[in-house]
Amino acid sequence: MISSSSINSIPAVVEKIVFDENTIRKRVKELARQISHDYHRKNLMVVGILEGALMFTRDLVKKLSFPVSPGFIRISRYERQPHTGEVRIIKDLHRDICGKHVLLIEDIVDTGLTLNFLIQILAERKPASLAICTLLERAELRLVEIPIKYMGFHVKDEFLIGYGLDHRESYRELPFVATMKLKAAEGTTNR
């Protein structure tokens, strides 16, 4: 259930809480148990994709049965004006992934475009294996099929905020995942 302190801090743009703190916590624990089993005694490197997967990555790593220090990677975002050219890594990993088992952590897989790019870039660095773990998966917008090894929840065709998911860099800090009142969001200005 949602704590009273969380209820007090729910922003007005929240339409409905889809996954509350307890539900997320339980699912993260289940995923961590599965990952701990699959990567036991392997050289696992966890890579979170910033900014969206920061909370999920940190919570997941805490629940693994062995110590892992996560790395983080950030790519540029599409901007209409000024035109930003092609996607690129703007914060790279500090450690070599060659020969390591890499688990790439994402907040939500929808179009598959971000992960498709990162999979290609990281595969060139010759990891022992490369797998995807995402908290959320939404199929409606999928353009590129991505092999997802670990998935928290399927979600419907709704715009979501919270637990890392943002709307123009806001609401990432919410401890739950919620749908957003789209009309309120559409009325705001672009970044």
Add this chain to the structure above:
Amino acid sequence: MGIQESSLPISGFAHKSEEELAGFLDFYRIEWLYEPVCFPLSWDEQGRVTESFTPDFYLPQFELYVELTTMKQSLVTKKNRKIRKMRELYPDFKIKILYERDYRKLLFKFGLLE
């Protein structure tokens, strides 16, 4: 990036939404072709094509056709019928349809909805 058709002038697109989608694909380094194939759907008794369908994009890397549909519902229904027919006649070809609501969500996701 894109191949061949990527270098077409912007005016080569039938709709603004197609130009925008091409921009997303270029940004993510996804190769694409614009309207590269016309699929015949019906023929008359002389074997002449009487109905055809041309998907907006083809993504060679994924062997996927993409149709962007941002038109009014009556035309969407007609297009849906064509796509159903295409799938029946050409079951080995993959096609993804992005409807108006999908496209708006794509714009919203990238913070481009005004």
